Amino acid sequence: MKTNKLVAIMALAGLSTVALAQNGPIRIGVVTPLTGTYAGIGEQVKWGLNLAAKEINASGGVMGRQIELMYEDEEANPSVAVQKAEKLFQTSKVDFLTGTVNSGSTLAVGQVAERNNKLMATTVSFADSITGERCSPNVFRVNARAGMQSAALAAWVASTKPGAQVFYLGPDYEMGRSTVAAFKSAAEGKGAKSVGELFAPLDNKDYSPFFGQIRSGKPNVLYTSVAGNDTVRLFSQMAEFGVSRNVQIVGASGTVTGQNLTAIGKAAEGFVTGAGYSTLIDSPENKKFVEAFKAENKADPDLYGADSYGVLFLYKAAVEKAKSTETDKVRTAIRDLKWSTPQGVKTMRGGDHQAMQDMYAIIVKNGKFEIQSKVSAADAIGPDTCTKF
Amino acid sequence: MTSILEWLQFVLAPQSINGLSIGVAVVLMALGLTIIFGLLDVINMAHGECYALGAYAVVIILGMGVSFWWALVLTPIIMGVMGYAMERGLIQRVFHSKDRHTLTLLLTFGMATVMEDAIKIVFGANPRSVEAPVTGATELFGSFFPNYRLFVMLLGGAIIVSVWLLVFRTSIGAIVRAAAHDKDMSASLGIPVSRVYALTFAFGVALAGIAGVLLAPIYSVFPTMGRDFVLMAFSVVIIGGMGSIKGAVIAGLVLTQIQSISSLLISPVWNDTLLFGIMVIVLMWRPQGLFGKLGHA
Numbered sequence: 001m002k003t004n005k006l007v008a009i010m011a012l013a014g015l016s017t018v019a020l021a022q023n024g025p026i027r028i029g030v031v032t033p034l035t036g037t038y039a040g041i042g043e044q045v046k047w048g049l050n051l052a053a054k055e056i057n058a059s060g061g062v063m064g065r066q067i068e069l070m071y072e073d074e075e076a077n078p079s080v081a082v083q084k085a086e087k088l089f090q091t092s093k094v095d096f097l098t099g100t101v102n103s104g105s106t107l108a109v110g111q112v113a114e115r116n117n118k119l120m121a122t123t124v125s126f127a128d129s130i131t132g133e134r135c136s137p138n139v140f141r142v143n144a145r146a147g148m149q150s151a152a153l154a155a156w157v158a159s160t161k162p163g164a165q166v167f168y169l170g171p172d173y174e175m176g177r178s179t180v181a182a183f184k185s186a187a188e189g190k191g192a193k194s195v196g197e198l199f200a201p202l203d204n205k206d207y208s209p210f211f212g213q214i215r216s217g218k219p220n221v222l223y224t225s226v227a228g229n230d231t232v233r234l235f236s237q238m239a240e241f242g243v244s245r246n247v248q249i250v251g252a253s254g255t256v257t258g259q260n261l262t263a264i265g266k267a268a269e270g271f272v273t274g275a276g277y278s279t280l281i282d283s284p285e286n287k288k289f290v291e292a293f294k295a296e297n298k299a300d301p302d303l304y305g306a307d308s309y310g311v312l313f314l315y316k317a318a319v320e321k322a323k324s325t326e327t328d329k330v331r332t333a334i335r336d337l338k339w340s341t342p343q344g345v346k347t348m349r350g351g352d353h354q355a356m357q358d359m360y361a362i363i364v365k366n367g368k369f370e371i372q373s374k375v376s377a378a379d380a381i382g383p384d385t386c387t388k389f
Numbered sequence: 390m391t392s393i394l395e396w397l398q399f400v401l402a403p404q405s406i407n408g409l410s411i412g413v414a415v416v417l418m419a420l421g422l423t424i425i426f427g428l429l430d431v432i433n434m435a436h437g438e439c440y441a442l443g444a445y446a447v448v449i450i451l452g453m454g455v456s457f458w459w460a461l462v463l464t465p466i467i468m469g470v471m472g473y474a475m476e477r478g479l480i481q482r483v484f485h486s487k488d489r490h491t492l493t494l495l496l497t498f499g500m501a502t503v504m505e506d507a508i509k510i511v512f513g514a515n516p517r518s519v520e521a522p523v524t525g526a527t528e529l530f531g532s533f534f535p536n537y538r539l540f541v542m543l544l545g546g547a548i549i550v551s552v553w554l555l556v557f558r559t560s561i562g563a564i565v566r567a568a569a570h571d572k573d574m575s576a577s578l579g580i581p582v583s584r585v586y587a588l589t590f591a592f593g594v595a596l597a598g599i600a601g602v603l604l605a606p607i608y609s610v611f612p613t614m615g616r617d618f619v620l621m622a623f624s625v626v627i628i629g630g631m632g633s634i635k636g637a638v639i640a641g642l643v644l645t646q647i648q649s650i651s652s653l654l655i656s657p658v659w660n661d662t663l664l665f666g667i668m669v670i671v672l673m674w675r676p677q678g679l680f681g682k683l684g685h686a
Contacts (some may be wrong), residue, residue, distance in 0.1 A: 198656055205608045209652040209657035210652070211647070212653040215532075216400045227517075240533070241403075241532075
């Protein structure tokens with residue numbers, strides 16, 4: 001008698017746990033830098049995700065279930081990111097993971113996701129390899145990658161300065177070298193000529209020794225991928241030495257941002273970059289998003305905030321299409337899925353898990369960013385080089 | 390690339406002139422080092438930190454709302470006093486021992502470490518920028534130069550010429566050279582040798598301080614700035630001849646010109662490597678440097 005009761009109680013408990021799992025909140029892990037060099041980016045990621053979760057939950061959640069975001073600090077360090085991801089998958093049992101900023105973290109956490117048979121998406125990392133030769137069946141990318149940024153910029157350069165003579169000046173580490181290489185091949189593909197390439201150490205103080213080769217090369221376009229304070233110094237010194245006169249300066253999307261624009265001041269005038277987002281994109285979804293974001297955070301969204309906002313809607317659309325949160329079903333549903341974002345309708349290319357979107361050439365005019373031209377998603381995306389699935 | 394003349398005017402000339410502005414600052418540093426070695430036979434490993442302190446003095450003085458020109462005048466005085474105290478208080482104590490060379494080397498190295506960490510604690514490790522007092526640019530031979538760099542060149546050049554005149558054309562200079570040449574003979578002739586030592590050390594440190602003030606708006610101010618820059622000064626002193634003023638000036642100017650011109654062909658990140666490579670070759674070929682010692686020049 002007692003045993004029967006015990007069995008009955010256990011069965012009931014078991015059933016209710018299962019029932020609870022199907023009706024409880026959907027847990028989404030967020031491993032993002034909350035401290036350290038990239039904390040500013042992590043902040044935009046958090047703002048974007050929080051706003052999306054708030055809106056989705058207010059309108060009934062995903063398949064009736066509320067979204068619960070669980071944050072962990074990756075400190076912009078891939079080994080820390082891996083530990084936090086393991087913790088989220090195994091202890092907190094999250095259904096999905098996002099938020100990684102550092103490209104190294106994205107690649108490493110992707111492997112953790114494979115081991116735990118769960119999916120993840122990045123909204124920031126732009127190293128081409130993530131959806132290229134190091135693609136993974138469990139990793140998706142919502143933001144534009146380096147190749148796409150270069151495509152938009154190279155198209156703009158080719159249309160305004162055909163047959164340009166380009167000089168490249170980048171910071172001497174992975175990001176600097178890979179962005180220069182990406183833009184160089186895009187520009188040369190459109191008929192530009194390369195007249196010189198130099199790399200300065202990160203945090204370089206005096207760029208004047210580098211100007212000799214720039215003067216010697218006589219470029220009419222200068223591409224740079226320095227960032228932060230390096231941009232402030234380089235641009236000011238180029239203006240002081242007259243090196244930037246009659247030269248169109250273009251650069252990576254991180255070179256001039258809201259954070260260093262005021263410090264660079266007048267020297268940033270006329271700078272053009274290729275990016276996947278601008279607060280000026282003229283669509284009703286974007287206007288609504290920018291207003292809601294500003295009201296919530298008292299700051300404009302940047303590309304990191306906008307793409308992090310978009311990723312939760314991607315997940316929602318996929319789960320609703322698959323009618324389940326099971327990894328394999330969601331993966332099949334995400335492939336080639338189209339969903340609505342502040343940047344318009346994006347398509348998640350199934351062959352390599354890279355989102356396709358329109359790219360923009362953005363110029364700094366009178367101390368503000370303005371959209372100059374657009375390259376369509378199909379032209380910007382580049383070939384599918386992922387061979388793993 | 391079009392004609393040779395155009396290349397000379399628009400590429401080589403600006404590069405060379407820019408090299409001069411750096412060269413002048415390097416010579417100021419090297420002068421201080423070489424004078425201290427020439428007279429006291431002391432290798433001042435803390436010279437770089439004296440340079441850094443000069444730059445931080447500007448930060449403090451500007452922070453108090455005083456103008457840059459006062460910083461230019463006050464800093465050498467402050468650094469001179471500090472140098473006098475360093476020599477009298479620390480270096481004199483080990484000066485008369487048998488292991489003087491090792492001890493002063495270690496002592497100044499210790500001072501350098503203490504000074505650098507003190508800077509880090511008081512000011513923090515982040516770089517600070519200093520506004521140049523002279524803004525705008527001038528067009529020279531068809532290229533633009535920031536007025537501040539031209540100012541550094543002119544003022545630095547004037548200071549170097551004054552130092553030269555002081556050492557070789559005045560009686561003070563003669564006293565210093567005499568004390569360097571033969572300490573005991575000079576003492577017996579009534580020259581207060583230990584005071585001359587202290588004042589000379591103070592003078593060398595003051596020169597480093599001036600270099601720090603002049604370069605602060607160009608390189609920004611951060612705790613390890615001394616360490617990076619003094620290596621260059623040391624190379625110049627070694628190549629020019631330790632203790633030789635003529636050597637420091639010539640080597641300093643020539644080497645920075647070599648660096649500037651080579652930056653046209655290879656990446657400027659090789660500048661320091663090039664300099665040390667030349668130093669190694671000179672040491673192998675002529676270990677005493679290009680010119681002689683202060684007292685014996």
